[in-house]
Amino acid sequence: MSDFGLRSLHTEMESEPIRKGFGRGLLEAGKRWNNVVAACADLTDSTQMSLFAEAFPERFVEIGVAEQNLVTVGSGLAAMGKIPFVSSYAAFSPGRNWEQIRTTICLNDRPVKIVGSHAGVSVGPDGATHQMLEDLGLMRVLPNMVVIAPCDSIEAEKATVAMAQHPQPNYVRLAREATPVITTADTPFEIGPAYVLKPGQDVSLVATGTMTYHALKAAEELKRDGINAEVVHVPTLKPLDTATLVKSITRTGAVVTAEEGQINGGLGSAIAETVAEYCPAPLVRIGMPDRFGESGKPDELLAHFGLDAKHIRLAAHHALDRKGKH
Amino acid sequence: MATEKLSAIELQGIANNIREDIIRMLEHAGSGHSAGPLGLADIFTALYFDILKHDPKQPDWPERDILLLSNGHCVPVRYATMARAGYFDRDELMTLRQLGSRLQGHPERLRLSGLENTSGPLGCGLSQACGMSLAMRMDGQQGRWIYVVMGDGEQDEGNVWEAAMLAGKYKLSNIIAITDRNNIQIDGPTENVMPLESLKAKWQAFGWHVLEIDGNNIDAVIEACAMARAVTEQPVMILAYTVPGKGVDFMEYDFHWHGKPPNKEEAKKALHELRTLGGKIRSEHE
Numbered sequence: 001m002s003d004f005g006l007r008s009l010h011t012e013m014e015s016e017p018i019r020k021g022f023g024r025g026l027l028e029a030g031k032r033w034n035n036v037v038a039a040c041a042d043l044t045d046s047t048q049m050s051l052f053a054e055a056f057p058e059r060f061v062e063i064g065v066a067e068q069n070l071v072t073v074g075s076g077l078a079a080m081g082k083i084p085f086v087s088s089y090a091a092f093s094p095g096r097n098w099e100q101i102r103t104t105i106c107l108n109d110r111p112v113k114i115v116g117s118h119a120g121v122s123v124g125p126d127g128a129t130h131q132m133l134e135d136l137g138l139m140r141v142l143p144n145m146v147v148i149a150p151c152d153s154i155e156a157e158k159a160t161v162a163m164a165q166h167p168q169p170n171y172v173r174l175a176r177e178a179t180p181v182i183t184t185a186d187t188p189f190e191i192g193p194a195y196v197l198k199p200g201q202d203v204s205l206v207a208t209g210t211m212t213y214h215a216l217k218a219a220e221e222l223k224r225d226g227i228n229a230e231v232v233h234v235p236t237l238k239p240l241d242t243a244t245l246v247k248s249i250t251r252t253g254a255v256v257t258a259e260e261g262q263i264n265g266g267l268g269s270a271i272a273e274t275v276a277e278y279c280p281a282p283l284v285r286i287g288m289p290d291r292f293g294e295s296g297k298p299d300e301l302l303a304h305f306g307l308d309a310k311h312i313r314l315a316a317h318h319a320l321d322r323k324g325k326h
Numbered sequence: 327m328a329t330e331k332l333s334a335i336e337l338q339g340i341a342n343n344i345r346e347d348i349i350r351m352l353e354h355a356g357s358g359h360s361a362g363p364l365g366l367a368d369i370f371t372a373l374y375f376d377i378l379k380h381d382p383k384q385p386d387w388p389e390r391d392i393l394l395l396s397n398g399h400c401v402p403v404r405y406a407t408m409a410r411a412g413y414f415d416r417d418e419l420m421t422l423r424q425l426g427s428r429l430q431g432h433p434e435r436l437r438l439s440g441l442e443n444t445s446g447p448l449g450c451g452l453s454q455a456c457g458m459s460l461a462m463r464m465d466g467q468q469g470r471w472i473y474v475v476m477g478d479g480e481q482d483e484g485n486v487w488e489a490a491m492l493a494g495k496y497k498l499s500n501i502i503a504i505t506d507r508n509n510i511q512i513d514g515p516t517e518n519v520m521p522l523e524s525l526k527a528k529w530q531a532f533g534w535h536v537l538e539i540d541g542n543n544i545d546a547v548i549e550a551c552a553m554a555r556a557v558t559e560q561p562v563m564i565l566a567y568t569v570p571g572k573g574v575d576f577m578e579y580d581f582h583w584h585g586k587p588p589n590k591e592e593a594k595k596a597l598h599e600l601r602t603l604g605g606k607i608r609s610e611h612e
Contacts, residue, residue, distance in 0.1 A: 061460055063488075064488075066488035066492070068449075069456075069488035072453030072454055072485065073453050073454070073492065075443075075450075075454050076454035076459075076461070077458070077460060079443070081461070099447055100450055103444060104450050107434065107444050108434075
């Protein structure tokens with residue numbers, strides 16, 4: 001275990017879907033605070049909201065397959081002092097109801113907690129329609145919105161409890177498939193900071209959500225190449241912890257970003273903006289290369305689209321090559 | 327909070343003054359919507375001067391009734407009525423749509439106390455009412471009503487029907503929605519743009535109790551809301567048939583006045599007409 005209470009990476013790591021952590025976190029938040037309520041658009045079990053719905057049926061609203069209504073009802077619940085968590089698949093919420101989120105939640109500044117499950121290509125066989133890749137970009141451009149992408153189920157649990165006390169609108173991104181559990185109960189988490197999970201001086205590997213595990217794995221592989229990579233986990237994409245990122249990138253002088261989403265608009269874009277503005281350095285982005293996914297097995301798809309440790313390692317070499325030429 | 331009831335004649339006088347303010351505001355702003363606000367003056371007068379439990383000096387009074395304006399483009403009528411009711415000084419009406427004004431072109435809750443929602447993009451007011459009603463139920467709150475003023479054109483939006491279904495399912499009986507059925511929208515008559523009829527049958531089919539009234543008759547609005555409050559186990563939709571541009575002859579029934587303000591000459595003509603009605607707008611059914 002490192003200073004951050006991380007588990008060491010090995011082949012037989014325990015894995016659990018990130019959404020499971022959300023389910024436990026919401027139940028916990030419901031127990032702690034009476035004003036925490038929940039609404040779902042016909043995916044109560046899939047999004048793991050069922051734990052809360054069973055424990056607090058009088059504080060749960062089944063909206064039906066109506067995502068526009070989901071978030072606008074959330075706005076009304078928040079208007080009366082509730083902290084509403086509203087869940088669906090990310091492809092539908094915020095995929096379908098972006099304007100309602102913009103007007104009735106962000107401009108109206110109501111603390112609605114939007115829970116987008118089943119994000120990324122790792123949704124697998126359901127195919128492109130259900131593999132949400134644009135959510136981080138969609139949510140990141142909205143004033144007042146806070147955007148969170150936990151790296152595993154334990155962090156998702158902490159994030160959910162933290163969201164229940166956060167005064168602003170929040171979006172949290174969850175994944176369907178089992179994701180290696182890399183943090184422990186002792187790993188620090190707050191909404192806002194980026195965390196240097198592994199210090200290094202040659203290149204900064206900046207990752208979010210499910211890709212943080214792959215970045216840590218890539219750092220181990222790079223070690224064998226004689227490269228000491230720093231791994232920065234960004235659970236909060238907005239507001240971005242610019243101070244931590246600029247410090248890391250200024251020191252290493254090269255950066256690779258990794259996310260299970262479109263290469264445009266999400267973490268990679270956020271880091272590119274920061275690097276261009278504050279600390280110019282060679283940058284390589286790992287993400288979906290401006291295309292849609294397709295059906296397949298989760299691991300197969302991640303490898304197919306270059307969203308894994310192997311590709312992060314290659315990207316780090318590219319970035320370092322370019323750093324040498326500067 | 328209004329303590330004594332105003333007479334029908336007094337209310338009609340107020341509605342007419344509100345119409346004059348709407349004309350002045352829109353002419354001064356140089357943009358905005360004319361027909362809807364003029365047609366809604368009687369409904370807003372009835373709400374703020376008789377129906378609503380509210381306190382202009384304490385807009386956040388926890389026991390107040392809620393009034394949501396779903397079709398935000400009609401907000402000039404809300405501003406003009408709020409000013410008359412004492413929420414703020416009438417002089418401020420002339421800041422409509424100007425930089426730094428609390429009176430935004432479409433209503434922003436955070437800018438002006440007394441607004442309950444931020445609206446403009448259509449079809450969202452009823453959903454927010456549903457959320458508010460559900461929250462009140464969870465808290466065991468009783469005796470608070472949620473009024474939602476909606477347009478007819480906005481009922482093209484799917485979001486409206488998602489909310490209609492939910493309110494029917496959960497029997498949200500403290501929601502009283504009022505549809506401003508003026509038959510026009512930007513591109514023309516509603517029944518040409520996208521047929522809405524039979525609206526009554528549609529709302530009934532979604533589990534709502536439906537009342538139909540002349541929306542330019544203040545007494546009828548007051549009476550319908552009283553009837554609506556007596557309905558239990560169902561949300562209520564009041565289909566209020568109104569005349570768009572009501573009170574200004576050259577604007578009435580003309581969809582071209584949906585989304586534009588009067589110019590100086592037109593405003594002068596409109597104000598003259600409103601004044602010579604003797605402070606009264608009579609419903610044609612009277």
